[in-house]
Amino acid sequence: MTFVDIGTLDDIPERGARLVKTHAGTVAVFRTSAGQVYAVEDKCPHLAGPLSQGIVHGSRVTCPLHNLVIDLASGAAEGPDGGCVRTYPVQLKEGRIHLGLDAQPSEKVA
Amino acid sequence: MPARQKLVIIGNGMAPGRMLEELLKRAPRAFEITIFNAEPRVNYDRIMLSPVLSGETTFDDIVIHDDAWYADNGITLHKGKRVTRIDRDAKQVIAADGTVAAYDRLVIATGSSPFIIPVPGHELEGVLAYRDLDDVEAMVKAAKAGGRAVVIGGGLLGLEAAAGLRVQGMEVDVVHLMPTLMERQLDTAAGHLLRKAVEERGITVHTEANTKAILGRNGRVTGLELEDGTVLPASIVVMAVGIRPSAALAAEVGLEVGRGIVVTDQLMTSDPDIFAVGECVEHRGQCYGLVAPLYDMAKTLAATLIGESAAYEGSVTATKLKVTGISLYSAGDFAEGEGREEIVLRDASNGVYRRLVLENNVIVGAVLYGDVSDGAWFFDMIKRGTDVSDMRDTVIFGQNYAGGTPLDPMAAVAALPDDGEICGCNGVCKGEIIEAINTQGLSDVEGVRAHTKASASCGSCTGLVEQLLSFTLGDAYNPAAVQPMCGCTELGHGDVRRLIVAKSLKTIPEVMQELEWSSSGGCAKCRPALNYYLLSTWPGEYQDDAQSRFINERVHANIQKDGTYSVVPRMWGGITSAKELRAIADVADKFDVPTVKVTGGQRIDLLGIKKEDLPAVWSDLNDAGLVSGHAYGKSLRTVKTCVGTDWCRFGTQDSTGFGIRLERFLWGSWTPAKVKLAVSGCPRNCAEATCKDVGVICVESGYEIHFAGAAGLEIKGTEILGHGKTEDEALEIIAAVIQLYREQAYYLERIYKWAARVGYDTVREQIIDDVARRRDLFERFVYSQCFSQSDPWAERVKGGEAHEFRPLADLTQMAAE
Numbered sequence: 001m002t003f004v005d006i007g008t009l010d011d012i013p014e015r016g017a018r019l020v021k022t023h024a025g026t027v028a029v030f031r032t033s034a035g036q037v038y039a040v041e042d043k044c045p046h047l048a049g050p051l052s053q054g055i056v057h058g059s060r061v062t063c064p065l066h067n068l069v070i071d072l073a074s075g076a077a078e079g080p081d082g083g084c085v086r087t088y089p090v091q092l093k094e095g096r097i098h099l100g101l102d103a104q105p106s107e108k109v110a
Numbered sequence: 111m112p113a114r115q116k117l118v119i120i121g122n123g124m125a126p127g128r129m130l131e132e133l134l135k136r137a138p139r140a141f142e143i144t145i146f147n148a149e150p151r152v153n154y155d156r157i158m159l160s161p162v163l164s165g166e167t168t169f170d171d172i173v174i175h176d177d178a179w180y181a182d183n184g185i186t187l188h189k190g191k192r193v194t195r196i197d198r199d200a201k202q203v204i205a206a207d208g209t210v211a212a213y214d215r216l217v218i219a220t221g222s223s224p225f226i227i228p229v230p231g232h233e234l235e236g237v238l239a240y241r242d243l244d245d246v247e248a249m250v251k252a253a254k255a256g257g258r259a260v261v262i263g264g265g266l267l268g269l270e271a272a273a274g275l276r277v278q279g280m281e282v283d284v285v286h287l288m289p290t291l292m293e294r295q296l297d298t299a300a301g302h303l304l305r306k307a308v309e310e311r312g313i314t315v316h317t318e319a320n321t322k323a324i325l326g327r328n329g330r331v332t333g334l335e336l337e338d339g340t341v342l343p344a345s346i347v348v349m350a351v352g353i354r355p356s357a358a359l360a361a362e363v364g365l366e367v368g369r370g371i372v373v374t375d376q377l378m379t380s381d382p383d384i385f386a387v388g389e390c391v392e393h394r395g396q397c398y399g400l401v402a403p404l405y406d407m408a409k410t411l412a413a414t415l416i417g418e419s420a421a422y423e424g425s426v427t428a429t430k431l432k433v434t435g436i437s438l439y440s441a442g443d444f445a446e447g448e449g450r451e452e453i454v455l456r457d458a459s460n461g462v463y464r465r466l467v468l469e470n471n472v473i474v475g476a477v478l479y480g481d482v483s484d485g486a487w488f489f490d491m492i493k494r495g496t497d498v499s500d501m502r503d504t505v506i507f508g509q510n511y512a513g514g515t516p517l518d519p520m521a522a523v524a525a526l527p528d529d530g531e532i533c534g535c536n537g538v539c540k541g542e543i544i545e546a547i548n549t550q551g552l553s554d555v556e557g558v559r560a561h562t563k564a565s566a567s568c569g570s571c572t573g574l575v576e577q578l579l580s581f582t583l584g585d586a587y588n589p590a591a592v593q594p595m596c597g598c599t600e601l602g603h604g605d606v607r608r609l610i611v612a613k614s615l616k617t618i619p620e621v622m623q624e625l626e627w628s629s630s631g632g633c634a635k636c637r638p639a640l641n642y643y644l645l646s647t648w649p650g651e652y653q654d655d656a657q658s659r660f661i662n663e664r665v666h667a668n669i670q671k672d673g674t675y676s677v678v679p680r681m682w683g684g685i686t687s688a689k690e691l692r693a694i695a696d697v698a699d700k701f702d703v704p705t706v707k708v709t710g711g712q713r714i715d716l717l718g719i720k721k722e723d724l725p726a727v728w729s730d731l732n733d734a735g736l737v738s739g740h741a742y743g744k745s746l747r748t749v750k751t752c753v754g755t756d757w758c759r760f761g762t763q764d765s766t767g768f769g770i771r772l773e774r775f776l777w778g779s780w781t782p783a784k785v786k787l788a789v790s791g792c793p794r795n796c797a798e799a800t801c802k803d804v805g806v807i808c809v810e811s812g813y814e815i816h817f818a819g820a821a822g823l824e825i826k827g828t829e830i831l832g833h834g835k836t837e838d839e840a841l842e843i844i845a846a847v848i849q850l851y852r853e854q855a856y857y858l859e860r861i862y863k864w865a866a867r868v869g870y871d872t873v874r875e876q877i878i879d880d881v882a883r884r885r886d887l888f889e890r891f892v893y894s895q896c897f898s899q900s901d902p903w904a905e906r907v908k909g910g911e912a913h914e915f916r917p918l919a920d921l922t923q924m925a926a927e
């Protein structure tokens with residue numbers, strides 16, 4: 001696992017998300033009103049909706065396509081349908097966000 | 111057919127109102143009915159004046175019988191006419207303005223008047239009682255000007271008045287003669303709990319305080335002086351120290367009068383053709399000031415009038431303090447006396463207090479503070495005289511524990527006997543409600559209210575009614591119809607809208623704090639609704655919260671199933687040009703737009719645009735003069751038109767021109783749900799205006815304005831709203847009805863649903879009949895448009911919200927280095 005500096009906390013609107021493009025696909029990085037940062041795959045387990053575009057409330061996001069509610073910490077979908085989205089570890093250091101990704105063979109290690 | 115008997119009623123309060131309902135139900139054509147009402151208005155629910163004062167409800171919501179009801183039932187209602195004389199020999203009544211009505215039977219229902227303490231200064235302007243809508247209006251007006259109020263009287267009414275004035279923003283002092291508040295109902299300890307709760311609301315309480323004089327200058331109140339010399343400055347003084355029956359008219363004509371008009375168990379006065387009902391009567395030495403006994407009397411009187419045998423035998427009364435956030439219930443008699451015992455439960459940390467007064471193992475009085483859920487159960491036992499010896503040890507803990515094991519609420523309702531009372535205000539018992547649910551096919555609380563009156567007055571039994579619905583209908587009961595707006599609150603949309611205005615709440619966190627949201631930051635259901643309510647209530651003041659908007663409104667395009675977006679530029683009234691079409695074609699080429707489609711609203715949809723391309727697409731469209739069509743928003747969508755007099759041989763008016771004018775006037779406004787218009791140039795209706803939210807059909811004489819149509823999930827033809835003689839008049843009507851909808855509807859409620867809920871006639875009355883109201887609505891709409899008519903696309907082309915359209919980081923690029 002490698003942690004990559006992707007930007008500052010202020011780059012993400014409060015209760016919003018920004019995207020990070022990676023080799024493994026697009027990752028949505030969320031900032032909650034409490035100032036926590038979570039990263040999950042930008043793909044709803046239901047019908048692959050872009051979770052980054054949803055409304056963020058508490059530490060959850062509601063998918064914009066069909067209103068599935070995803071817990072950002074665990075990636076689990078609420079409700080009877082279940083499903084889970086992949087989560088990525090995040091570290092906050094002095095206001096900068098570091099996203100944990102599996103090391104890519106071709107990637108330069110920072 | 112024999113001539114119908116003439117029934118004349120003096121007074122139009124809740125007691126005669128209920129009596130008439132009972133009478134019309136039993137014998138709709140038995141009497142020719144005439145009513146004299148000294149107040150210039152229809153019958154309304156007086157016990158709901160406190161929520162009107164605090165702004166939690168409005169006068170319109172508490173009207174029991176509107177003008178139409180009197181007309182429908184063939185009743186002559188003289189509004190604003192005070193009866194000054196009864197001629198018992200000629201059997202007629204005479205009003206102050208000379209109106210005369212002959213009677214066979216006369217009902218006196220003059221109610222009561224507030225007791226005004228005759229201290230010096232009691233006649234100054236600004237000294238009010240708390241009795242009718244005029245008092246409430248005077249209080250609201252005083253509150254708007256700010257300043258301080260003094261309420262004399264720390265009983266039920268006084269505290270409700272104080273709380274209401276405080277909510278309206280005044281500094282309030284309560285002056286109470288006795289050592290503790292509501293001493294008739296509460297003992298010292300509970301009085302202190304209540305005092306603490308009242309003071310926590312920012313109200314100052316003075317107990318053992320005797321008013322010496324009301325002070326004034328130039329005939330207006332300036333303050334109040336207590337016996338101990340304390341002076342409390344005030345711009346209004348409200349006296350809420352009690353009521354006395356209004357029996358003067360009856361006394362003048364020689365009817366037997368004690369404290370009130372003396373009546374028999376049949377509600378007959380000392381003249382066998384004259385009856386009395388309500389707060390003006392004295393029955394078995396007792397006068398009543400609460401609604402439940404009045405309704406009991408009303409029932410008996412209706413039966414008596416049509417010759418059925420019935421007797422009123424007095425009432426045990428229960429009452430509830432209507433101050434949001436303070437729960438207090440008291441029933442029966444709590445005076446101390448020989449052979450009376452008390453059971454008291456105190457839980458100071460939870461603010462719970464209960465006191466039962468027992469006589470010979472029968473509960474005769476109950477006071478509940480903090481948790482009042484068992485009120486109905488205790489009240490039922492008081493009325494039945496249930497012997498509680500068997501459960502004496504546990505009875506104070508309430509119904510759930512009295513049986514030894516806790517019961518779930520449904521079982522508690524199931525265990526109630528059929529004649530167990532559910533609604534104390536209206537005296538409706540369980541059996542009646544279940545029968546109405548079954549025979550009328552009722553499925554929600556509104557239905558039960560309409561058919562039985564249960565929960566229609568103070569509303570404190572709503573929970574019980576819901577449980578009964580659920581108990582009777584099982585899974586068929588869908589409480590969603592009356593559900594809270596989301597899981598974060600117990601309040602419905604209507605309550606939230608009212609409280610935002612009443613409490614002047616101006617941000618989402620403030621709403622959540624004040625209205626006690628149960629989640630920390632709301633959810634995807636309530637946040638967009640609150641954002642809209644605040645935006646429409648406080649135009650120019652409220653700062654839109656982008657993060658509380660659905661993605662479509664955040665990026666001004668429609669998200670599609672694959673995460674791309676569709677873009678629809680505005681085409682005013684459906685008119686376009688070669689230049690616009692060329693710009694659209696160029697955009698389609700340049701950005702590889704996979705699908706270009708003509709929409710049902712007469713414009714062009716570009717589908718499949720990548721999010722990061724949106725600003726560039728808009729920039730190109732802007733350059734050709736095209737702006738956002740809001741095809742994504744809960745806002746004005748399109749105004750569809752036909753070609754009207756410009757080209758059509760049948761056109762009667764310039765429907766295209768008017769459509770364009772309407773769209774240019776209305777665009778950009780946020781609404782509870784989408785709003786679509788159409789203007790047809792003649793009744794052939796080529797623009798299909800009669801299934802739109804608002805539709806116009808041009809005719810020779812002007813513009814026929816329709817509303818409340820639907821052609822989506824449901825199909826519904828429009829209703830006629832009214833007629834505009836000129837374009838200007840039509841425009842004013844349309845903007846006003848949209849503004850009314852913006853102010854009243856629940857979020858996501860289309861115009862047709864809103865109009866059906868509030869009533870088509872109500873909308874017509876406010877928009878068509880009441881020209882001043884229409885003008886106000888129109889002006890509020892115009893004002894709010896000052897803040898909404900800027901093209902969101904252009905703002906983003908200039909760099910607004912740029913973060914939305916760029917990734918935070920592109921690690922694929924970095925890796926490729």
